[in-house]
Amino acid sequence: GTGTDADAEAGGGSAPKRGGRLRAAFAGGGASETLDPHLANLFADVARAKALFDKLADYGADLSAQPRLASAWEPNAALDRWHVTLREADFHDGRPVTAEDVLYSYRRIADPDKAFRAKASLEPIDLAASRATGARSLEFVLKRPTAEFPNVLASFGAYIVPEGAGDFDRKPVGSGPFRFVSFAPGRSAVLRRNDAYWDGAPHLDELEFVVANEESARVNALLGGQVEYAHELNPTTARAHEDGGRISIVRLRNSAMQAFCMKTDRPPFDDARVRQAFFLIADRQELVDGALAGAGVIGNDLFGKGYEYYAGTLPQRTRDLDRARALLKEAGAEKLKVTLDTSAVAAGFTEAAAVFRDQAREAGVTVEIRMGSKDSYWSDILDSGTLCCYRSGAMPIEAHLSQRLLTDSTTNATGWRHADFDALYRQAQSTRDRAERGAVYERMQRRLHTEGGFLVWGFADWIVGTARSVRGVDAKAPANTLDWARFDKVWLA
Amino acid sequence: MRGRRGRFALGAALVAVPLALALLGPLLAGEPGPRSPSFTVGGGHPLGSDFVGRDVVRQVLLGGRPVVLTALAATALAYLVALPVGLAAALTHRRGLEELLMRPLDVLLAVPSLLLILLVATVFSPGAVGLAALVALVNVPDAARLVRAAGAEAAARPAVEALRMQGESWARIAFGYVGRSALRTLVADAGTRLTGVLYLVATAAFLGVGVAPDAADWAVMVDRNRTGLFVQPWAVVVPAVLIVALTTGTNLLFDAALDSGGARDRDRPGPRRRRLRRTGPPGGRTARKRATAGRETPA
Amino acid sequence: MSGVRRFVARRLLLGAAQTVAVVLLIFALTEALPGDAAVALAGDQPDPARIEAIRAALRLDRPAHERFADWALGLLHGDLGTSLTSGRPVARYLADGFGPTLVPAALTVALLVPAGFGLGILAARHEGRTADRLISSVTLAVYAVPEFALGVLLVTVLALRLGWLPPTAVGHGTDLLADPSVLVLPVLVLLSRPVCSLARLVRAGMIDALASPYVAQARRYGLSGARVRYAHALPAALAPAAQQLARTVDWLLSGVIVVEALFVIPGLGTVLLDAVAERDVPVVQGLAVVFGVLTVVLNLGADLVAHRLAPRAGVAA
Amino acid sequence: MKNREWAEAKDEEPVPDDPASAPAPVAEVRDLRVEVGGTVLVDGVNLTARPGRVTALVGTSGSGKTTTGLALLGTYPPGARVSGEVRIAADGPVGYVPQHPASVLNPARRVSALLTDIARLRLGRLPRARRRAAVAREVRRALAEAQLPDADTVLRRFPHQLSGGQQQRVVLAQALLLGARVVVADEPTTGQDALTKARVTERLAALAARGIAVVLLSHDLDVVRALADDLVVLREGRVVESGPAHRLWSAPRHPWTRALLADRAASDAPDPAPKTGPAALRVRGLTARHRDGGRGTAEVLRVPELDLRAGECLAVLGRSGSGKTTLGRCLAGLHRDHSGQILLDGVPLPRSLRDRDRSALAAVQYVFQDARAAFDEHRPVLGQVARTAVRLRGVPADTAAREALDTLTGLGLAETLAHRRPGQLSGGELQRAALARALLARPRVLVCDEITSGLDPVTRRGILGVLSTLLRERDDLALVLITHDLESLAPAHRIAVLDAGEVVEEGPAERVLRAPRHPFTSALLRTRDRLGAPSGS
Ligand SMILES: Nc1ncnc2c1ncn2[C@@H]1O[C@H](COP(=O)(O)OP(=O)(O)OP(=O)(O)O)[C@@H](O)[C@H]1O
Ligand SMILES: Nc1ncnc2c1ncn2[C@@H]1O[C@H](COP(=O)(O)OP(=O)(O)OP(=O)(O)O)[C@@H](O)[C@H]1O
């Protein structure tokens, strides 16, 4: 991590200053936005939710779980019962955060009639059996041994709300660093400092989230002094302003995995040699340069570069067209023709598809690009097609494995179903020792590296622009982790 | 006279560049070179590289044909439908028929055109031809209403009655007379419509329907390279200028052509009205102006 | 005028049918789109079980015609339904989006009419001379520049370089009039292309009208140039321009997505695109009703103008 | 009556022959030459308009009257080479009553629009409060002077809702209202019936009496005789003779002048044999309506019964606005808004010509009152004329063109003219082209709406002769001759007289003319005698 301007200044030791109002521009969800933290879906939702609410745990920069409302957790020997202690914290209305609130929140998420996003993550918990053991302590009963249970507590959207809370539109009450002032869906949300915040009161007096879907609008607002923080900028914009001096650019490294996803359960990718050939066809640097405009690093066909348990020792794969051709020939797949599904659903997708099409042509593979509807892209690619563009935000490697690569994973986009692989996962989850667990994860990753379905070609930076006066923006935390969009630590110089 | 020829030449020159590029560009483009990082200036690319690191020169050479073809085809197609419909509505005396022709089109009007394209193209995923047809379809209601409005007055002239009494065919009355009378307005509209169509195709591409979003297509280039406008302006400026040249040139040509054609009414006042103003009391001396021999009044 | 009144009445009646058709068309198209609200809500976590659950929760598992009938029944009672994604009433979506759309649109029209007609008439008056050349080429060139490009240019120069105007309307919410300076740039951009097309149409019509014997007669009789142009030539050139104007107003109220995005104006265009992306059918339907009614009224207005300006049309043999 | 008194009084007035003693000219044309694409329209024309005097330009159709008149207004045909000198020594505008009044009426504005504007211009000095009423008064006065007493109705209407004669009078009212020092009136009476014509003539005389210089372009000798102080006789674009009117009338020097001003007596007698046999065209219970503004409909024509036999010529006489054109248009299927039946050989004709098949279209042809408006201004006349034969009779194009050319030359139009566009023809030439176009259909019933109004006596006689010959030669042809012009009654076998939409009298031509039964008919006939009085012997 090379420190950027903001980073350097933040670390420069100038003492945090109290006061002021920070306006942060995010791409939003339009008029349908809500403040219900359990419905959080977009970055804007999450940023708002984490300003108003807390989770029991959250991810650190390496995606390991860090305690938040939970001050400690302790498993039993079998790793299927976890005792969690809550720290002393109050909701905005003065009520303390209790075990009952936690159970209510988790049960709300898991409500079979609703379909909250975090429901799948909480699946390991047997909520009926779990119970409060005291006002601020509770015991979670799990359906199976889960060594990585703290990840569940930190999972996306698992916010703690007061017991009985249901309507978050009018006056949401949380335990987060900011209190609610006003909210206009699709436009703005105004919050004020929560002086009683358990993790130290924020420096800012007021925080306003504004919605600007168009990137150029966010940049212009930032340049014009209408906002002090703009989330998600283009690499090109970053390049234009990086040393312009008017604004500071913060690059959040390793924020999004960029990949092509091969369906390993159907031709032609059911043949491992074809998958390997594709690994060798990709010129990763060209993809990063072309599709991410250089804002990122190359990948090694594995998720989670730089995260906890990442198999960083595996050799970096490089382009080798001759071997690729040979492999294809061996597999009887010369003059191969495949359709690559893509869509404008995420930045860089269509570009990556085009770049890869040209690269594949050099290996004698014809790639035909098919544009899909961006609104239903993710569910479309889940079962249909053979090759598609794929992206994933930051999550622990364990979560990636469990959600995407087990036989019963809900979003197994590569069709990766192997009983032995599932067994390895179970083994890791029942391994208490961290190093031993790491070894199992490495075995799994080695397998994926040789013959998996994800052609991970890069990791995109998430680019944030701030006014020069904004300090305390963490430059190391990938998007979606604790220190990302953490406005309670930000101040205006 | 000189002015008109001058405009003709200017229009022709303006159109010639984009047209020549559209026709010959793909032949000159050659094989794609290696990619550079996106939005670089120089580095073997005279005009830099585009948003995915391709050579802008090559993209410009390739990008004319689809623009010119789709835009022209879609505009022509729109008018192919709108003209008969609009003229029929203008010429009929049956209210019912007019409503039958125009009201269903109004339904299409109520859906924003971009949305309509987005919806239909997503549902039916048409090819390039289908997209041109779709864009044309979106333009039909609008154009038909305009044709009707522009032709309504001419359609009720005695000349039309006379043509009918001669047993002239409907087409001859409609196109030969009514359409001809509204020609200037229709051409002005078609000219602007051409530009609109062009960007409609490009925007549709950006939204993921129709042409590929990285297609070599000037309008798509303008749209997609705009993020790099301040890093590498050529990728936007060159195709934009070509489009401006194409549409401006076409319209100038039309304008010039219209000014030459068409007899003007004989009652049209010539600009040189010779009039002597009284300088003194009535009947007093008059200042004289001589009409010089051999003057021409302009056509 | 009983004839006109009858005409209006019939057209309004037809207009109701048209609005129904618009709503049906949009409903059918949104239904035909791949995916539904459940899929859209699931986003990049398309867990099939979760999608099924959402579908059931939103009662999307019922056949389309049933859902449509329900919605239509509600409409008869003045109830536009509730959003699938947020559960808020559709009427609130419309109410919230209408202000931010209406203010710039009204301003634009207020400027568009004098500017478009003025330029068109000016060009026609000086047909073939420098003023005409200048206006014709500039309008053409500007028309060929898409909104976003012009927007970026204006923002860069006027807002960021010179700092005269705020670059976006971010944070102003619905109350755009509170700080009118935020409206200047959006209105300029909104204005740019309609002015050009309108001016060109007016010019075309005016050239023909100005060359007509009846204008020659008015001029001959010593009427002032302005009077001749505006009272005698313009009416004959107005019908197509009125159509164009109606279309522009329609576009301003429903299709100005680019400008809304560029300047962060949370208007109806944005609401519509979002709703389609979210497959939020009730919201899409509600907007369809609004746009349908709007189009009917505007077209009727334009047709009345056309009718009035080509009065002979009614008696054609 | 008054007119006569005035005319006589003027005759007694000493007219100065010596230009030097005359009032200074307010408009002058010297040695005008207008040339378009090699054709010389006028050459060496001199004209002087003096205040208080009427200068009349006479000549056959196509002799260059309109061209000269327009030159006074500073208007020339497009692409014309002009030499010579035109001077107008007045500051104000020049009044102009064009030959085709419809063309200067704005189809998109009500009649009141321009009239009010003109009046306002004149009354600009008045304080705002009083101006409005004054403007309204002035407009009404001008309309009344132009013989449009029902100002309320007229002002509210659009031009197309007026009859041909009414349109002409509206334009005349504009000129009267203008208060110009020079008025150019191009055939100001063509569309008027004898009664109205007499009054219009009177108005023009009064205009001159107010000290206004009137330039009258006309082929109507009655009007010229009644008004002209000075005469300029044109022939093929050249002045053959000019001078004070009384001298030219009494002692024309040039034989052409003599021929032109010759007595009208030379018309051929109508074919006396009344036609018998079955009626070719029968009209039963015809009632025609016009939608009047938005104020509902007005019945403008009631014809309970009217028969037309083959070989017969029926003249329809009536005052301007009495419904003659409406009748003709009903027959031709151009006016849909009527009830009753029109039967051709016993078979009812569809009400609208859109529903008539080719043979029915060919069978009933109508020649438009406003010839200029009835032609497509963008295409040469010959082609337009020939299309009738191509479309309605299935004749090959080249044969049709030859036939068209023959017909046109038969009507006195040279071949070179035929190849021109309508805008390049004179009013009378166009009228003949319109007739030719209808004739090429070989119609059973030919409705001619004022087709001789724009023709000089010589040409008119020629055209009527052609029609009579046709009637004799083609025994299946029946003619409906709509006219207000008693001079054009020559070929008529029968006459129907319309007044305010009612057929007030109908009978054999000779009888009607000799012993009119209806007071209105007698009034019409009397005016003729009166206007024609000076040359009555
Ligand atoms: N634009 C033109 N180009 C060529 N020839 C023309 C043009 N306008 C008129 N002419 C010809 O010039 C001659 C004179 O026309 P003009 O209209 O002056 O005749 P006129 O005396 O008014 O005849 P009428 O009594 O029939 O109205 C005609 O033969 C006509 O065909
Ligand atoms: N479209 C119309 N709407 C209303 N009234 C009309 C319309 N057309 C004609 N009229 C009126 O109908 C009456 C008959 O008109 P028509 O044209 O038949 O008269 P005409 O006898 O041919 O007169 P002219 O000799 O002046 O041509 C007139 O009073 C006229 O004002």
Ligand SMILES: [Mg+2]
């Ligand atoms: Mg004439």
Ligand SMILES: [Mg+2]
């Ligand atoms: Mg008439």
